[in-house]
Amino acid sequence: MERVFAAISGDFETYGAVEKEGEVLFDRVHSLAEVSENRSRYAPKEFLIRRNENVLYLEEQQRKAVFGIKSCDLKGFYLMDRQILNRDPFYTERRNKTLFVNYVCNTPCEGGFCSSFGGPVLDEFDIQVLREGNDYHIMASDKYDKYFNGCRNDDGSYFTDFKRKFNTEMPPLKVDGLESRIKWNSPIWKEFASRCISCGACNYSCPTCYCFDLYDDGDERKREWDSCVLSGFTSSSAGNIRNGLDERLRQRFYHKFVYFKKSKDEFLCTGCNRCVEDCPVGIDIKEVITHDYSNE
Amino acid sequence: MSVLTVCPYCGTGCQIVVNEQGTEERVTGYSRSPVNAGKLCIKGYSGLSYNFSRDRLKHPMIKRDGEFVRASWKEALDETADRLLEIIKQYGPDSIAFQASAKCTNEENYLMQKIARVVGTNNVDHCARSCHSPTALGLITTLGAGAATGSIESLSASRTYFVIGSNTTEQHPIIGTKLVTERKKGKNLVVADPRRTQLAELATIHLQFNPGTDVALLDSIMYVILEEHLEDEKFISDRTEGFPEFRKAIDKHSPEITEGITGIKPEELRRAARLIARDRPTSILYAMGITQHIHGTENVMSVSNLALLTGNIGVRGSGIFPLRGQNNVQGSSDMGVLSEWYPGYVPVDSPRVERFEKLWNKRLPRNKGLALSEMFDAAAEGRVKAIYVMGENPLVTEASVSDVETAIHNLELFVVQDIFMTLTAGEADIVLPASTSLEKEGTFTNTERRIQKVNAVYPSPGEAKPDWWILNEIGKRISGIQGYESPREIFEEIRQAIPGYAGATYENIYPTGKQWPINAENPEGTEILHTKTFPLGRAKFVPVVYAPPAESVDEKYDMIMTTGRNYFHYHSGTMSRRTDILERESPEPYVEINAVDARRLGIRNSQTVTVESRHGTIRTKARITEKVPPGIVFVPFHYDESRVNRLVGKQVDKLSKIPEFKVVAVRVFA
Structure with missing residues (x-):
């Protein structure tokens, strides 16, 4: 995983969830060790939709990689994509230049119900990471497969089993219909x-x-x-x-x-x-x- | 970069975390805060962009031939100081007056009053005069300390809430949500308010009484408690004095008698009294609805009587909660920017002033200074020649603003230190650009006495400087004080000046603040006051007899107007009206009027109408609503394009000098 981080940081500005002021917030990170595995205080929407911005110019964006976003927060962007990708030029420019490395939660959080909406293992992702002790299980989309030269890329069966187990711990709500x-x-x-x-x-x-x-x-x-x-x-x-x-x-x-x-x-x-x-x-x-x- | 600081709006003092990465920023509530536990209202989430407004003042300005001309700091400071010194030389120190600000930090307020007093005048006051001066005076008289007796967190332990004269969900939203949530869990909620607020809608009992009849209402609640023997006899005999005299005064206020005054049916009032007295602990929350009256201090003492009578003080879940308006109005009052008190509420004529004479190495004035409400009168009469304002906008917020205008024109020197060119700053001879609280360091003390650290998130724009820096420069020039290097250095002096702050340091109040008194016995601060004894020893019952408000209706002025804030704006709107979302939500002035009155007067919704009082006239849009009952209209005071304070007269509470913003006789016509 460190090697993946190093490879990615060659191409992207690296950001991650970090612990500050007793909260988990997002900031620049320069090593994987800085990235918190705890759930961030907020969904980091501002990477793609800024709180406040001038819409008369669209500046070219930096390529950014965001480590440690939780699956529930990342899924939000995939849902937004369906409505605003390629329609909102600001969102689209940033979306295309931002790589998200989502961390799958090992255990259910209090009050969360992501299993009701297909989480925490996502079907759509850039690079999806599930850590069990010192083992990282990683899935990468085709676009980012290149960062895994020499690394084992999980075939997904581990994730399927994990998901089954997770759903027993967080029984999905009945959302159908x-x-x-x-x-x-x-x-x-x-x-x-x-x-x-x-x-x-x-x-x-x-x-x-x-x-x-x-x-x-x-x-x-x-x-x-x-x-x-x-x-x-x-x-x-x-x-x-x-x-x-x-x-x-x-x-x-x-x-x-x-x-x-x-x-x-x-x-x-x-x-x-x-x-x-x-x-x-x-x-x-x-x-x-x-x-x-x-x-x- | 991420910074933990305090929301700059209301006295709740929610802690916010501003996380900034380049140009992207995020504001969230601080989840570990005992004040807001991560929650914020719309002003916290959407109200901070005034900071980046293009209207910010970026350099000092001096008026030459009626036009503002850009000046260097040196020029502006020297000219301010020279002219102040000249006026002092010619007319004496009481010819100048200072207006501090509850928006500024403790350090800045402390510094301003120190400068005024070292120069030789107690003419230093601020907007607490117009909000909770009756609280300070009233509760110091009855209990010995003019502040909330418990913590926001302790409200969860109450079984009953009595909210009088506070639209809590709009004015102290995060405290309001606590009441909403507890009410939904089944706690009792009694709301006394002429308006049908959100809390009134949720209340077990809403006492929709006539404005200005608070004492009659409270006295008859206490009458019922005594009549039905619901008082806390043990508490009364162990912890209070003055009960027999008080009891005699109450005897005149049976609910049957007061019904004609308050408009509240005796049976409803009896039910409310039983809830308050029986289902304890009860906490009593109040705000401007109690204080902004010519009987404000008496209203406060009446609230205090009720808490004493029912033994609702000194125990978690009970207590008196004067909800402080501004972010730092508790702190600024503690700092003594009040014309009758030195820091820590030491009366100006008390021998204890020696303490400050030693600390500041100077003989200090012992005469009462001018209250905010008196400064402009004195200016109009020529007794005051110079006024120095820090971060206030009296041309919008003072009663009878047309008189304020006249008074300002009569001054030889008018200096305003602010973040924007307010209506008031526009009248100044010299304007000094200040930093916002998001651009400086210091402390705020919230409504529950919690001293919290304020930290800079952003750099100041242009040449704007923190208020303490500006005051420091002025102080060095006019008062000979040696000056301070940092807010921390000022805070260290505050610790020596005010015993309740003695145990607080910038380090130990971080991150979540501490409630004063913080001292050797209570190094972690004090959540609940008066648990065993009162600062006075025994608390005092003070008999209070109802007297009508200054203004009443007659044939011509047949309606009563009350004034106040709304959820989206803050005071004169200098900040909130410069943030997109808040201004969009409430972009223009209005008068709330009941449908019955509107029909009678032939007024349609959104129609522009005239509201006229005995003192002035404004034009504003009508908003037809069930929130106000027939006969009563409400106008917010945020809008400088239609200043409701043109309509408010100059009658003040004799004791605390607060103007009566809540009862104005008006007529409304299309």
Whole structure:
């Protein structure tokens, strides 16, 4: 694995999850040993969609390799790809020049439910790493196979077995058919709204949320991460068509579990549980999945 | 690079981690923080981009012939100092006045009051005057310490919450979410507020009482508690004094009598009283709804009476929580940027001032200085010739702003140190560009007395300098103080000046802060105050009798207006209105009006209307809502294009000098 790191760092600027201030954050790394295997504090979306940027220029991007991103966070980019790759030039430029080395979690994290959405072993990846003690099991996509000259590249059977075992430890939630089970008039939307303070944490923490606001600042035109729970989001001259907070929260979940599923055949959720962890009032996306809508 | 620091907005003091890699940055809540446990509100997530606004002040400016001209630091500092010295020489030290800022660090506030006092004046005050001066005065009178008695974390141990005059989910959102979450677990929540806030919606009981009738409401709650023998007799006899006199005063306030004042049905009030007294521990949270009245101090003492009567103090889950507005208003008050107190709430006329005379090696003034609300009057009368403002925007935030305007024009020298060209800075003779709290080092003390380290994340733009640096340069020139090398050096002096801060160091408060008092007995700080005894020994019941607010409705001005903040903006909006998402969410001034009133007055939603008081007029858009009841309108004070403080009169609380921002008689017409 060290050799892989060395080979990659010849072609890319290397970044990784590192422990700082008692949190796991992302920063430049110069050796594999610096990379933390712990789950990062946040999904590192900013590698591909910046929090705030000028959209009047598209600068050529550095080639970057990001080590230690967890599978749930990486999967977010594969879901975003279906909507914005080759449409959003900023995302596309960075996406094409960024290599992600995702670390598969050995054990389920508290609250996470990635197994419900095909994790933690991903079907799509650049380089996927599963560490068992001192053994690294590695899978590489064709594009990055060249970094494995002389290294053993796992044929995937280890991963299949691991996945089976992981699923017994984190039993997948029943997500099949959620898009038709979920109810527009369910009382849960109003109940969520009674608690929600519109902080935007669910959007900012979500590895799959990509919406932004566009605004002018002097002679620059900028975009900034946005939140669909805010009333100014997608506002028209007549205001937001989803006037109530309950309607906006419902929109968020319908986008994830109904609209995206119907248009792209995927749920727009990776089971990372980050929106739950960062929500100050305990709104739990798992409740949207497991709620019994049958009598509503 | 990653930096752990404190959110610059409200008094909750959420810790944030800013992680920067080149041009990419990420702001998250600090997950180990006992304050916010990793959570943030929209201002934390989306409110920091003002820092990079193109409007930032980047170099000093001096007004020449009515126009600002760029100046070097040396020119600006020398001219400021020379003119201040000239005025002092001619008219004496009380002819100058300083306005500090609860947005600035402890070190900066300490330094400003030291300069003022060493120069020879107690004319140093700040925006705490307009928010929690009644708390400091009221609770020092009744308990001996004017601060929250518990921690934010300890609120989880409460069984009942009594929230009066605080729209917590909007103004202290992370504390608000604690109440929301606990309420959903089944805890009791009593909310007393004229507006139907989010917490009111969730409350077990919402007492939607008339603005300005707090004492009547609180007294009748206590009447019921006494009538039904729900008081904590043991606590009263062991820990308090003044109960008999207090009891006599309460006897006049049966709920049947106060109903006509507060508008609250006796049965509802009785239910609330029972919850507060019976299902203990109860914590009482309040904010500007209690303090911004001409009876603000009495309101606070009334809250204190309630806590004492029910024995809800000194135990985890109980206590009084004055929710401090600004990020550092607890700290700035502790530092003594208040005209009647030296650092650590030492009264200016107390023999204990000697302590500072020794520390600063100077005879110090012992007369009360001018309060914020009095400085501009004094300027209008010509008694004050120069005002030096650090990071405040009184032309938007003071009561009766048109009088403030007149007063400023009457000054010989007006100096403003700020991060933006505010409405106030625009009137200055000299403008000094300051760094934001994301660009400097120091400490903030949050609403639960937690001293937290503030660290620089970004470099300052242009020639902007930290406030402490600017003050230090001015101080050296006008007060002869020898000057400081760093905020740390100032903090070391604060530790000597204020006993509660004695045990804190930059190292030991990192990373998660400590709650004062921090001293030899409590090296880790003090989570719960008054567990065994009060600073006064015994706490005092102070009898408080209801008297009406300064303004009441009549035939012409037939509605009551209250003012306040909304969720997305902060005070005069200099920061929040320069961040994209916050400004988009609340881009223009408005008046909240009930549908019944709107129909009666023929006002449609979003129609521009006139709101007129006995003091002034503004034009603003109507927002028809059920949040305010008929007869009451609400206007936020963030918007300099339509300043609601034109409508607020100059009546102040006799004791604390806070203006009555919460009760203004108005009429509204299309």
